[in-house]
Amino acid sequence: MSEFTRLRGQERFLQQPLALDRTVYVGEPIAIVLAESRYLAEDAAGLVEVDYEYQDPVVDAATALKGERLVHPGVGTNVASQDVVRKGDVEAAFARAAYTRRETFYVHRHTAAPMETRGLVAEWEEQSGRMRVWGATKLTFRNREVLAGMLDMPETDVEMIEVDVGGGFGVRGEFYPEDFLVPFAARWCGRPVKWIEDRAEHLVATNHSREMQCSLEIAVDKDGFILALRGDVMVDLGAYARPNGGVAPGKGLQFMCGPYQIENAEFELRTLVTNKTPFGSYRGPGRYESSYFRERIVDLAASDLGIDPAAFRMRNLIRPDQMPWNAGAMVPGGPVAHYDTGDYPRVMQQSLDEFAYDSLMPVRGKKVDGRLHGVGIGCFVESSGGGPSESARLVVTGNGRVHLYTGTSSMGQGHETVYAQILADELGVPMDAIDVFHGSTTYVKKGWGTYHSRSAVMGGSAIVLASRTLRDQVAGLISRRQGLDPESLRWKAGALVEANEGGKQILASLLDLGVSAVSDPEMQLALEADSIYSSNELTYTFGVQLAHVAVDPETAVVEVLRFLTVEDVGRVLNPSVVHGQTIGAAVQGLGGTLLDHLVYDENGQLLTGSFADYLLPTATDFPCVEAISLEQSPALNNPLGVKGAGEGGIAAVAGAVANAVEDALRSLGVCIRDLPLSPDKVSALIREASSRHMH
Numbered sequence: 064m065s066e067f068t069r070l071r072g073q074e075r076f077l078q079q080p081l082a083l084d085r086t087v088y089v090g091e092p093i094a095i096v097l098a099e100s101r102y103l104a105e106d107a108a109g110l111v112e113v114d115y116e117y118q119d120p121v122v123d124a125a126t127a128l129k130g131e132r133l134v135h136p137g138v139g140t141n142v143a144s145q146d147v148v149r150k151g152d153v154e155a156a157f158a159r160a161a162y163t164r165r166e167t168f169y170v171h172r173h174t175a176a177p178m179e180t181r182g183l184v185a186e187w188e189e190q191s192g193r194m195r196v197w198g199a200t201k202l203t204f205r206n207r208e209v210l211a212g213m214l215d216m217p218e219t220d221v222e223m224i225e226v227d228v229g230g231g232f233g234v235r236g237e238f239y240p241e242d243f244l245v246p247f248a249a250r251w252c253g254r255p256v257k258w259i260e261d262r263a264e265h266l267v268a269t270n271h272s273r274e275m276q277c278s279l280e281i282a283v284d285k286d287g288f289i290l291a292l293r294g295d296v297m298v299d300l301g302a303y304a305r306p307n308g309g310v311a312p313g314k315g316l317q318f319m320c321g322p323y324q325i326e327n328a329e330f331e332l333r334t335l336v337t338n339k340t341p342f343g344s345y346r347g348p349g350r351y352e353s354s355y356f357r358e359r360i361v362d363l364a365a366s367d368l369g370i371d372p373a374a375f376r377m378r379n380l381i382r383p384d385q386m387p388w389n390a391g392a393m394v395p396g397g398p399v400a401h402y403d404t405g406d407y408p409r410v411m412q413q414s415l416d417e418f419a420y421d422s423l424m425p426v427r428g429k430k431v432d433g434r435l436h437g438v439g440i441g442c443f444v445e446s447s448g449g450g451p452s453e454s455a456r457l458v459v460t461g462n463g464r465v466h467l468y469t470g471t472s473s474m475g476q477g478h479e480t481v482y483a484q485i486l487a488d489e490l491g492v493p494m495d496a497i498d499v500f501h502g503s504t505t506y507v508k509k510g511w512g513t514y515h516s517r518s519a520v521m522g523g524s525a526i527v528l529a530s531r532t533l534r535d536q537v538a539g540l541i542s543r544r545q546g547l548d549p550e551s552l553r554w555k556a557g558a559l560v561e562a563n564e565g566g567k568q569i570l571a572s573l574l575d576l577g578v579s580a581v582s583d584p585e586m587q588l589a590l591e592a593d594s595i596y597s598s599n600e601l602t603y604t605f606g607v608q609l610a611h612v613a614v615d616p617e618t619a620v621v622e623v624l625r626f627l628t629v630e631d632v633g634r635v636l637n638p639s640v641v642h643g644q645t646i647g648a649a650v651q652g653l654g655g656t657l658l659d660h661l662v663y664d665e666n667g668q669l670l671t672g673s674f675a676d677y678l679l680p681t682a683t684d685f686p687c688v689e690a691i692s693l694e695q696s697p698a699l700n701n702p703l704g705v706k707g708a709g710e711g712g713i714a715a716v717a718g719a720v721a722n723a724v725e726d727a728l729r730s731l732g733v734c735i736r737d738l739p740l741s742p743d744k745v746s747a748l749i750r751e752a753s754s755r756h757m758h
Contacts, residue, residue, distance in 0.1 A: 070144035070312060070395055073304035076135060076336055080240040080247075086115070087134055088302040089669055090267030090340050092240050097248055097256065120338035120667035124276060124299040127335040134302060134336045143304055143334045148316055150391030151327030156291035160282035162368060165294075168359055169737040170352045170717070172274035172299065173659035175345050175651070176679055177474075178229030180260040181269060183241060185249035192220055194246055199223035200472050200502075201236020202512040207504050209238050210246060225502025231474035232651070233344035234270045236512070238306050241268075266672050270343030271661055274299040275315060277356040281364050282327075289364075289379050291327035292320060292357070298334040301341035308342055309334070313394040314349025314446075320390065321357050322407050322444045322605055323379040332395065338667040344514075346651060347710040350445055351717060358441045358718025359735070362725070372440055372722065373415055380407040380442070402444060402603040404696040405631060411442070414607035414629040417691065423611060428729050434613040434622075437727025441608045441715025445630075447516035447707020448700075450599035454507040455525035457486075457533050459577035459590035465492055468500045470510015471522040476709060477640040478518060484637060485523050485703070489530035491557020492574055507593070516707025519636060520698070525596035527702045533592035537576065540589045541569060602698040602706040606630030608649070608715045610723040616731070619746035621657060621724055623687055626716075631693040633706035638692070645690035645712035652716025653688070654680035660739050732756060 082093045094111055098104035121127045121134055127141035134141055157163060183198040194216065199206050203223040211218045228235065241258060249256040260268065279294035298312045316330050345351075365375035381388050381402065388402040415421070426436040456468040467486055471478060483497040500506050511521070534554055541559065542549040552569060553562045559570035570576060573590075580586035611625040628649050635641050658678040662670045671677040690712065697704030717738060724745065725735045732752040737744065 068307045068309055069304060070146065070309035070334060072142070072144035073308055073334065075138050076143050076300070076304040078240065078303035078305060078341065080243045088338050088340055089667060090264070091302070092244065095244050095248055097252060122337055122339060122663050122665060122667050124297040124335045124337065127299070127337050128297065128333065134338055141335050141337070143300055143336050144309070145331075145333045146395035147329065147331045148393045148395060149329035150393065151291070153291050153293050153327045153329040156327040157282045157293070159284070160290050161285040162283040162364065163280060164360065164364060164367060165278060165280035166360060166363060166736060167276065167278040168356045169276045170273050170355055171738050172271050172339070172661040173655050174266070174269065174271045174661060175232035175234040176265070176677070177232060177235060180262060180265040181235060181239070181241065182259040183245040184255060184257045185246040186255040187246075187250040187253060189253060192216075193222065194220065194250065195222045195224065196246055197224045197226055199236065199242070200225050200228060200474050201231055201514060203472055203502065203504050204470065204510045204512060206236070206238050206242060210243060213243050214246065214250065221504070223504045225472040228474050232346045233272070233348060233514075235474060236472075237270060237343055239268070262674065263672055266661070266677060267340055267669055270305060270345070271301060271340045272311065272342060272345035272348065273352060273655065274342070275352045279356050279360050281360045283364055283368065287368060287370055287375060287378055289323055289325050292325055293329045294319070294356075295331045296333070298332070299339065299342065300334050300336050301339040302336060303341045305341045305343050307344050310344050311342070311348035311352065313397065315353040316395070317390070317393045317397070317400060318350050318444060319353045319357055319393070321354065322381055322442050324381050324385070328391070328393070330393070339663060340669070346648060347445070347713040350443060350710070350714045351652065351655070354441060354443045354715040355717040355721065355738070358715055359721060362439070362722045373420060376440060376442055377408055377411055380411060381405070382408065400446070400601070403699060404633070405603065405605045406695060407605050409695065410605055410629060410631050410693060411607055413693070414609060414627065417629065418609045418627050420609065427726055431613070434615050435727040436611070436613050437723040437725065439610045439612070439719045439721065439723030439726055441717070441719030441722065443606050443608070443711065443714035445516070445604045445606065445707070445711040445714050446601045447604065447710070448520040448598065448601045449515035449517040450521070450597065452509075452511060452595050452597040453517070453521035453525045454510050454593070454595050455522065455529040456507050457529045457592045459533070459573055461577055461581040463496065463574040463578050465490065465497045465574070466500060467497060467526065468506035469522050469525070470507045471513045471518045472502045473513065476513065476518060476644065477637065478522070481519060481637050481640055482522065482526060485526050486530060489527055490534070490573055491554065492572070496574055509595070516709040519703070519705045520602060520701055520707055521596060521598070523636070523703050523705060524598070524701045525594050528596050529592045529594035532594055533590065536589040536592060537570070537573065540586060545569070598700065600700040602633065602700065604630050604632050604706045604708070604711050606711045606714065608719040610719040612720065612723040612727055614724055614727045614745065616728075616749060619742040619749060621740055621745060623653060623685060623720065625687045625689070626653065626685065627689045627691070628712050629691045629693065630708070630711045631695050632708040632711070633697040634694050634704045635692050636703070636705060641692050641708045642690055644709045645692065646688050648710060648712030649688045649690065649716060650680055650685050652713035653685050653720065656717045656720045656738060657740050660741065
């Protein structure tokens with residue numbers, strides 16, 4: 064999929080579909096039970112007897128690093144990967160710094176919890192030797208390739224079909240053990256097999272995410288400019304390196320410097336295996352974590368230096384005249400990243416003005432109605448796009464409609480609306496005359512899927528290319544038949560007209576042409592077009608997130624009074640879709656910062672194995688979220704000028720909220736290093752600060 068889906072060394076820790084002699088985490092599949100109904104299957108599974116020989120587990124990265132107990136003795140280490148990335152001269156930068164500070168931060172383990180859990184239906188056709196699987200999402204073509212190889216079948220004999228599901232957020236659509244076991248069972252028994260995960264299974268079997276520790280040091284010169292960052296990052300991978308297990312660690316390093324003019328940086332990354340559910344992608348992988356680390360150390364530096372945190376950030380933001388900004392090759396084994404376009408200081412100022420930041424100065428750190436108030440800022444850069452390519456196919460039908468087939472998949476992102484909108488604009492046909500088909504590996508020859516906020520960038524660009532190809536084909540055929548120069552024709556509002564001023568109309572509508580071409584094979588061919596849009600260039604958005612919180616010092620409950628996210632996404636194709644995506648991402652980020660927490664005990668048992676313990680935000684928990692999407696810096700590397708907008712809303716939430724909570728509790732001497740900011744955690748911080756003052 065990309066150069067950092069799995070880091071070098073992680074291939075030693077791949078998971079088998081079923082455990083053989085050893086199980087290494089609670090939730091690892093050990094057997095598959097088939098029955099006529101779920102009830103019978105549950106009863107039959109209860110008859111399976113397994114003898115376990117208990118071994119002391121490794122339940123955190125620090126213990127794993129010591130290597131005294133090995134998760135996989137046959138490998139000989141718990142270190143799955145170890146890399147160092149750098150840019151500039153870090154030692155020299157720290158040597159000339161007027162100020163330095165190092166802190167260790169921790170982001171806790173949590174995960175996405177889509178409304179619907181995972182599910183698959185597999186059907187084996189004995190006569191044709193074909194396998195059909197419903198329930199594949201996100202990476203249907205990639206999963207088909209993997210499944211076909213494991214079943215020793217040609218890819219063309221495997222069809223993966225996406226279905227409507229209640230969100231994905233990164234955890235849905237990876238290739239899990241069940242993605243092999245269900246089709247395998249269907250072929251073995253010669254009958255369709257259905258599997259639906261329950262919520263308890265989901266919380267122990269579906270990818271966990273986020274858990275990282277970072278010891279980060281900042282260097283600042285006498286004028287308040289950041290000279291360098293350096294640090295060490297440890298990632299708890301869980302028991303195995305699953306597909307895309309290197310994405311969050313790699314992206315974390317890539318975006319550690321964020322939107323600031325930091326030319327010198329060095330980071331050591333270690334990913335480690337533990338006896339916990341394996342780790343994978345969750346919306347904004349690596350960006351949420353690294354933004355938290357960076358925005359915390361930036362806030363602490365500003366406080367130590369006596370500079371307002373907004374002014375300190377503004378001073379260090381990348382300027383528009385520095386674009387494209389060379390961000391360095393900060394992903395292990397990856398290419399140099401270049402931030403493409405953006406006016407970061409302008410967006411920052413717009414955000415501060417919208418939030419009325421200056422007017423909140425009088426309440427910061429003050430008690431109002433019994434609660435301490437604080438304001439926090441988080442800035443972020445978010446990448447989107449992601450190659451290598453995406454496909455689209457267009458057919459103008461004999462009943463006057465346009466069929467669009469795409470290689471991306473949808474899990475609630477609104478592709479049907481946005482893709483129809485792009486196509487309607489390109490062809491000049493009504494949106495209600497367009498039918499969008501996605502989610503089957505039979506629709507196009509090759510697709511890549513939906514991840515990395517790439518669908519509008521890659522899928523949308525493929526639609527543009529297919530539209531232009533179709534128009535050129537039709538114009539070329541008509542001009543040849545009528546003896547016209549194709550260069551003398553142009554498309555205007557869906558009609559083909561002569562290019563000269565006041566030129567006569569040659570064709571009124573593509574839709575009418577589709578009807579009349581029923582008995583015209585040559586024109587029918589012209590009314591079909593395939594395209595592949597190829598690009599490995601990413602687009603980069605910039606955003607600012609601001610939080611105003613109130614903290615009750617007695618109960619340690621944090622209330623987010625207002626939360627604003629402002630992001631320059633280049634071009635907004637559909638305001639409602641982008642707004643919904645951004646609000647949803649921000650609420651997920653708030654939940655992850657304040658509520659969500661996968662807690663293990665010392666025996667490797669998950670203690671938060673149901674929604675009674677694993678807390679999630681509800682629709683009424685955060686009514687204060689506002690989102691503004693700007694169109695100030697379009698992308699230059701795709702025909703639509705779009706940048707992805709699905710993940711930025713979550714990127715700097717933790718940093719902004721943590722900074723706000725610390726701002727509120729500054730008079731008490733609280734320093735926030737670890738997430739989540741639950742009442743228990745905040746109460747402990749207040750007690751620790753009080754104890755320090757007493758001594």
